[in-house]
Amino acid sequence: NVATSISGYSVIVKKIEVGEGEEGELEKTIHEEAEQYIPFDINDVNLDYELLPTPEEPSEEEKGSKANYKELILVAAKKDMVNEYVALLEMAGLSAMVMDVDAFALQNAFEISASEPQGCYALVTIGAEELGINAIKGGISMFTRDSSYGGKQITEGIMNELKISFEEAEKIKLGGTKLDDKEKGVLEEIFTSVVTSWVQEIKRALDFLSTTYPDTTIEKVYVAGGSCRIPGFQKYLELDTGIPVEEINPFANLIINEKTFDPKYLGYAAPQAAVAVGLALRSIGDK
DSSP, rough: OEEEOOOSSTEEEEEEEOOOOOOTTTHEEEEEEEETOSSGGGEEEEEEEOOOOOSSSSSSHHHHHSTEEEEEEEEEEEEHHHHHHHHHHHHOOOOOOEEEEHHHHHHHHHHHHHHEEEEEEEEEEEOOOOEEEEETTTEEEEEEEEEEEEEEHHHHHHHHHHHHHHHHHHHHTHHHHHHHHHHHHHHHHHHHHHHHHHHHHHHHHHHHHHHHHHTTOOEEEEESSSTTSTTHHHHHHHHHHSSOOOOOOTTTTSSSOOOOOOHHHHHHHHHHHHHHHHHHHHHOOOO
């Protein structure tokens, strides 16, 4: 049995409000309301939702205008994408018992490892082909976004500029090849261009967040993913946003058998393992 997760344009995550209606009709209401938020045929997606806790002391405005509404996180995933994942796992002799979303798996890992998980943070993961952002406040996701940015941009840039294979470009990106001064200059330009595009995408998301939630201030940006250690990225992100940046270490509060796992290696691999650790924290049937 395995837990896995999906992300990208085939997954929609929305924070919405729905009328309470009659007891037992909430799920029907959610499915009806979902159609206006999902850019796919409702019959082509799997729907799920999580009710958000009701504020203990709602404001007078909330008592009046929102008394009969429930707030929830709605998730829709295209069935064909989910089926592809399940089929791939079955080919490997595995059963998918939990299908999560990358953003929420990362949030699970963050909450188990952070010293103060109840603040207001932006969780950013950068992989090979995707940049994901999940803004959370008090342990609740306010906004998520997935974009087609990642470490593969750098590899492809090196391939195109130096006219070499993908494997050779990947080796150069990881620092495994000696370069002459001209090649070093080309590499620096590629890194700068790609990292700048990542930072600008994150800034756009943060600007949208500040417009949507004007009373919300991001205290810190936490980064994870195999590409979050690309030279210059974290420093540039911190300088350009004015917000402190820190790596997520999903192993921080876990008990580690040092005879089995080398602590130095876990420290090195920590950002890459964040989503996997978040999935490992899941149980069959939970939310």
